[in-house]
Amino acid sequence: MHYRGILLHIDQELLSIDQKTVLSRLPIATGASFDSLAEEHNPTCLPDTRVDLLRQIHEWAKDPCAKPIYWLNGMAGTGKSTISRTVARCFAVSGHLGGSFFFKRGETDRGSVSKFFTTVAAQLAEREPAIAPHIKAAIDADPNIAGKAARDQFDKLIVQPLSDILPGARRFVTLVLVVDALDECERDEDVKLMIHLFSRTKDLQFPKLRILVTSRPELPIRLGFTAVKGAYQDLVLHEIQSGIIEHDISAFLEHELAKIKIEYNSSVSADRQLPSDWPGEGNIQLLVEMAIPLFIFAATVCRFLADRKCGNPNKQLKEVLQFQRESQLSQLDATYLPVLNRLIEGLADRQRDRVIQRFRRIVGSIVVLGSPLPISALERLLDLQKETIDDQLDLLHSVLSIPSSDQSPVRMLHLSFRDFLVDPEKRDKHLFWVDEKRVHHQLAMHCLRVMDKHLGTDMCKLVQPGTSRATVSPKHIDLCIPSEVQYACLYWVYHMQQAELLIDDDGPVYAFLLQYFPHWLEALSLIGRTSDCLSILKVLQSTLMLNGDGKLGDFLHDALRFILAHKSVIDSTPLQIYSSVLAFTPKHSTVRKAFFQDNQIPQWISLTPEPEDNWDQCQQVLEGHTGSVSSVAFSPDSSLVASASRDETVRLWRIEDGACIQELKGHTDSVSSVAFSPDSSLVASASRDKTVRLWRIEDGACIQELKGHTG
Numbered sequence: 001m002h003y004r005g006i007l008l009h010i011d012q013e014l015l016s017i018d019q020k021t022v023l024s025r026l027p028i029a030t031g032a033s034f035d036s037l038a039e040e041h042n043p044t045c046l047p048d049t050r051v052d053l054l055r056q057i058h059e060w061a062k063d064p065c066a067k068p069i070y071w072l073n074g075m076a077g078t079g080k081s082t083i084s085r086t087v088a089r090c091f092a093v094s095g096h097l098g099g100s101f102f103f104k105r106g107e108t109d110r111g112s113v114s115k116f117f118t119t120v121a122a123q124l125a126e127r128e129p130a131i132a133p134h135i136k137a138a139i140d141a142d143p144n145i146a147g148k149a150a151r152d153q154f155d156k157l158i159v160q161p162l163s164d165i166l167p168g169a170r171r172f173v174t175l176v177l178v179v180d181a182l183d184e185c186e187r188d189e190d191v192k193l194m195i196h197l198f199s200r201t202k203d204l205q206f207p208k209l210r211i212l213v214t215s216r217p218e219l220p221i222r223l224g225f226t227a228v229k230g231a232y233q234d235l236v237l238h239e240i241q242s243g244i245i246e247h248d249i250s251a252f253l254e255h256e257l258a259k260i261k262i263e264y265n266s267s268v269s270a271d272r273q274l275p276s277d278w279p280g281e282g283n284i285q286l287l288v289e290m291a292i293p294l295f296i297f298a299a300t301v302c303r304f305l306a307d308r309k310c311g312n313p314n315k316q317l318k319e320v321l322q323f324q325r326e327s328q329l330s331q332l333d334a335t336y337l338p339v340l341n342r343l344i345e346g347l348a349d350r351q352r353d354r355v356i357q358r359f360r361r362i363v364g365s366i367v368v369l370g371s372p373l374p375i376s377a378l379e380r381l382l383d384l385q386k387e388t389i390d391d392q393l394d395l396l397h398s399v400l401s402i403p404s405s406d407q408s409p410v411r412m413l414h415l416s417f418r419d420f421l422v423d424p425e426k427r428d429k430h431l432f433w434v435d436e437k438r439v440h441h442q443l444a445m446h447c448l449r450v451m452d453k454h455l456g457t458d459m460c461k462l463v464q465p466g467t468s469r470a471t472v473s474p475k476h477i478d479l480c481i482p483s484e485v486q487y488a489c490l491y492w493v494y495h496m497q498q499a500e501l502l503i504d505d506d507g508p509v510y511a512f513l514l515q516y517f518p519h520w521l522e523a524l525s526l527i528g529r530t531s532d533c534l535s536i537l538k539v540l541q542s543t544l545m546l547n548g549d550g551k552l553g554d555f556l557h558d559a560l561r562f563i564l565a566h567k568s569v570i571d572s573t574p575l576q577i578y579s580s581v582l583a584f585t586p587k588h589s590t591v592r593k594a595f596f597q598d599n600q601i602p603q604w605i606s607l608t609p610e611p612e613d614n615w616d617q618c619q620q621v622l623e624g625h626t627g628s629v630s631s632v633a634f635s636p637d638s639s640l641v642a643s644a645s646r647d648e649t650v651r652l653w654r655i656e657d658g659a660c661i662q663e664l665k666g667h668t669d670s671v672s673s674v675a676f677s678p679d680s681s682l683v684a685s686a687s688r689d690k691t692v693r694l695w696r697i698e699d700g701a702c703i704q705e706l707k708g709h710t711g
Contacts, residue, residue, distance in 0.1 A: 025139050026118040026157075027146050029109035033123060034088035034100040034178065038411075041401075043299070044086040046255050049248040050079075053235070057087055060233065061096070061176050061210045067233045068202045069195075071225060072214045074237025076416040077296030077335075080214040083237075084180035087212055091176045092127075098175035098209065099123030105184035105415065108371050113190040118146050120177060121157035128175065128207075134161035149662045150190070151700040154197045162204055177211045184415070188220035189698075195224035196699050199231035238293045249298050250288045256302040257284065260313055263306070279317055286321055290334055296414050297335045303398030303413075304339050310395055311342075332420040333430065339398050340432045356431050362392045364434040365443060366400065367418040368498070370491040372409035375402075377484040381446050440499035447492035448512055454485045455519040458575060460526055465575040469525060477526050489523045493536045493543075502545040503552060509540070510552040517559060518577045518595050525574035533563055534657045558590035561615050564658065586612045620658040624651055631673045635680040640697070642683050644671035650685045652697065662700040666693055 031038030045054065060066045074080055084102065091097035099120040104110040125132040138156040139145055145156055162175075179198075185191050201209040215221050217236070225232055257279055265273040291297040301320055305313045319341070323334040343359060344352045365382060366372075375393075379386045386406070393402050393410070401411040412418055420426070422436040460472060460480040478486075496503070503509045513520075524533050541556050563570065566581045582596040592611075627647030634641055640661075641653045650664040650671055669689035676683055682703075683695045692706040 025143075026122045026135075027115050028122050029101070029115040029119045031104070031107070032101045032110050032115075032119050034085050034102065034180075035092070039085065039102060042085060043082050044089055045079075045082055046252055049251050050083060050086070052244065053083065053240070054086065054090075056235070057083075057212065058090070061091070061174060061212075064173070064208065066210070067231055068204075068209065068211060069198050069228075069232035070210070070212045071232050071234040072212065072237065073217045073221070073234060074214075075293075076216060076419065077294035077331075077414065078237040079295035080237060081180050082295065084178050084212065084214050087176075088178040091178075095127075096174060096176050097127060098177045099127065100178040100180070102180040103182060103184040104411075105181075105186065106369060106371055111184065111371075112186050113150055113194060116194070117150060117153035117157055121153075121161075124158065124161070124175075128165075130165045131161045134164040137161075149660075149700060150193055151197065152663065158209075159201065159204065162207060162209060165207070173206060174208045174210055177209060179211060179213045181215060182213050183215040183218045183221055191220045192224040192227070193699055195221070195228060199228035200701075202231055240293075242292060245293050246288055249291050249295060250284065252295070252298050253284050253287055253291075253302070256298075257305070260302065260306045264308075264313055267308075274314060278314065283317065283321065290320075290323070290331075294331050294335065296416055297331060300335050300339065300398055300413075307395070307397050309397070310339075316342075332416060336399060336417060336420050337430060337432075339396070340430075342395055344431070352431075358388070358392055359432060360434050360439070361442070362389055363396065363400075364421070364436075364439040366410055367412060367421055367434065368436055368439050368443070369487075370494050371487060372411050373483060373487060374405070374407050374409050376406040377482065377487065378410070380482070381443075381450060381484040381487065383446065383449070437499050440495045441501060444492055444495035444499055444501065445508070447488035447495060448508055450484055450488040451492065451516060451520065452512065454481070455489075455516045455523060457519060457522070457578060459519075459523060462575055465579045466573055467575060468573055469528070469571070472526070481523055481526060485523065486527050489520060489527070490529060490532060490536075493540050496543060497539050501543060503540070503543050504545040505551045510555065513552075513555060513559070514594055517591065518582075521563070521570055521577055522574045525570050525577075530567060530571040531657060531659070534560065534567075537563070538656065555590050555594075558615075561619075562589065562591045564620050565615075567658075584611055586614050588614050622651075622653050622658055622660070624660050624663075625649070627670065630671065633674050633676055633683075635676045635697075636678055637680045640676075640680070642674045642676065642685075644674040644685055646670035648687070650674055650683065650695065652683065652700075662695075662697070664693075664695050664700055664702070666702050666705070667691065 030036070033039070057070060057072075060070050072080060072083065081102065084100070088097055088100040100123070101116055101119060102110065109115050121135050125135050135157055138161060142148070142152075142156065145153060148156075179194075182191060182194070185194070195213075198211045198213070201211065213232075225234070261274050261278055287298065287301060291301075304310060304320070305316050310316055316338070320334075320338045323338060340359075344355055347355060361382065362378070362384070365378070373381065375386065375389055378384075378389055382389075393400060396402070399413055399417050401413050403410070421432060421434040423433075426433045460477060462472065496509070521530070521533060524530050537556055537560055541553070541560075544550075544553050544556070562585060565585070566577075569576050569581055578595075582592055585592040585596070622641070622643065625643065625645040625647050627645045629643050629645050631644040632641060634655075639655055641655060643651050643653065645651070648665070648667045648670060650667075651660050652662040652664070653659065654661050664683070664685070667685065667687040667689050669687050671685050671687045673686040674683060681697055683697060685693050685695065687693070690707070690709040690711065692709075693702050694704040694706070695701065696703050
């Protein structure tokens with residue numbers, strides 16, 4: 001028994017080491033899990049609300065014959081995220097939660113699929129220790145797995161490790177994954193791919209994986225689910241019986257209003273206290289009628305009434321109820337106008353106009369930012385005093401998440417607030433309408449101003465040109481390149497595109513590039529976003545006024561060649577941009593002419609390079625195969641290249657940036673030929689193993705293996 005105990009202890013220690021290894025080697029999306037700091041103050045369902053729905057979800061999760069996906073969809077404000085948090089918390093308590101991911105549009109980590117699978121894999125390793133060794137093995141076998149295609153990450157980090165758990169090590173028959181707000185994932189193609197990948201979990205036997213997905217019923221998601229019929233069951237929140245919705249909203253309002261009354265009465269003298277029956281059954285019923293079916297209305301009203309900076313709860317309640325009599329107003333008007341009208345209440349016209357302009361500048365910027373920023377960064381990006389921003393946000397706690405720390409980002413509590421502010425149909429209907437294009441234009445100019453102030457050579461004081469980016473601590477980078485500068489480097493072109501600005505040789509963009517192009521590349525490299533520069537410049541090309549003619553067009557064309565030729569060096573050793581990268585660039589390159597000087601060649605280069613006069617015809621070199629390449633083919637839409645190799649694989653490469661997006665494995669001998677289908681959705685490969693395989697490009701799945709050849 002003693003030895004058995006020692007062995008058990010050793011096994012547990014090894015599992016713990018594997019867990020720590022996985023957590024340290026996988027990139028994790030900050031704030032994505034239900035119990036993260038970012039989600040800490042967001043609500044869960046109250047007792048005796050959503051009873052039938054929560055019961056259905058629990059029964060689905062436990063049913064061994066159930067579909068692998070439960071799609072909970074509903075229009076904005078119907079309570080989807082609250083239900084997701086409740087389900088995640090319940091399954092976490094019971095130990096059945098495999099992981100959770102709450103998408104958030106506009107947030108770098110939470111707004112895309114880039115860290116979804118690695119985050120979920122890390123959560124699985126943390127919550128189910130038996131899976132950790134298998135995820136670790138996948139990372140050991142492919143250390144670059146976090147940068148591979150979504151299908152590879154899903155298979156190697158989630159599906160295969162779950163399949164490899166030994167029967168005796170499994171704690172549960174079923175694990176649940178909660179994916180909230182899938183509609184806030186930025187790329188439609190990624191949304192459809194994720195749905196397809198989720199559908200493949202039906203083949204997992206033990207443990208089974210159940211995936212709860214919530215979203216608005218947007219077209220890409222509907223198309224994604226249409227393609228996987230039979231793999232999901234669904235429920236439409238806003239089509240639930242009105243009596244059930246009315247009961248749940250009423251219960252929520254009664255609970256929250258009782259809290260507001262207690263907190264208010266405990267802080268004022270007896271003569272100012274709210275009556276014991278406040279707000280009264282009649283007023284609660286009016287609020288319920290105004291809210292149905294939007295829980296966001298009820299939640300926003302309660303936050304508004306609870307905000308002491310806005311005034312007396314009873315007075316604020318009367319303001320809200322006034323909107324009940326104005327039938328021409330939409331539900332979003334009735335949700336947000338009571339809050340916003342407090343900003344201009346009692347002000348003279350001139351003063352009111354000033355407040356509205358400040359609102360559009362500050363709050364308008366917050367709702368259209370590409371990624372949320374803390375107040376300290378907003379202050380510097382918008383060139384405003386901190387007090388001005390604080391004063392503006394003081395009365396908006398019921399619609400914005402405003403952290404106590406200046407270093408934490410300000411976020412919208414709900415995406416519908418943005419929808420309300422920028423809706424073109426609201427332009428002449430309320431004073432708070434935000435001209436989205438105008439705000440994007442202003443932000444683009446702010447980004448250029450910030451970069452002009454901060455960009456320069458060797459921003460992190462690395463000194464040595466050969467210093468590897470991997471050796472520089474993230475804290476040091478953040479200290480030297482503040483968050484508003486990082487934001488400006490990443491999003492200045494995004495704001496120009498959204499503002500529909502056209503650029504030419506005489507504008508600020510060309511002037512900026514002529515002065516700061518290598519410094520901008522250095523900054524992107526230091527923050528680990530070198531791969532973004534290609535897509536950013538291509539978007540910039542699309543905004544050219546003269547369709548590529550002129551000096552700016554020539555510069556952008558040359559800049560893309562420059563990056564494609566030197567991308568790996570720029571990414572790994574940013575200071576090489578100013579020395580060896582420019583030194584080895586062709587003499588007639590526009591970028592070299594603008595930035596290279598002979599004295600920039602490092603002394604350790606003993607033989608001065610003699611570069612070519614012009615770029616050669618080779619646009620990119622695609623590297624990755626471990627055997628010779630026997631065949632290549634371009635997709636009909638000119639977006640991809642497929643390569644067949646003697647290493648028994650087919651690789652799909654994105655022409656735009658040379659990235660390998662899929663590695664297709666399955667052949668048992670060298671692959672001799674490859675071809676695309678006319679619609680660019682499939683690839684066929686022929687191999688010396690006497691088979692032809694058909695691969696779906698979207699997810700890299702082999703959908704058919706054609707046998708019959710004898711040679």
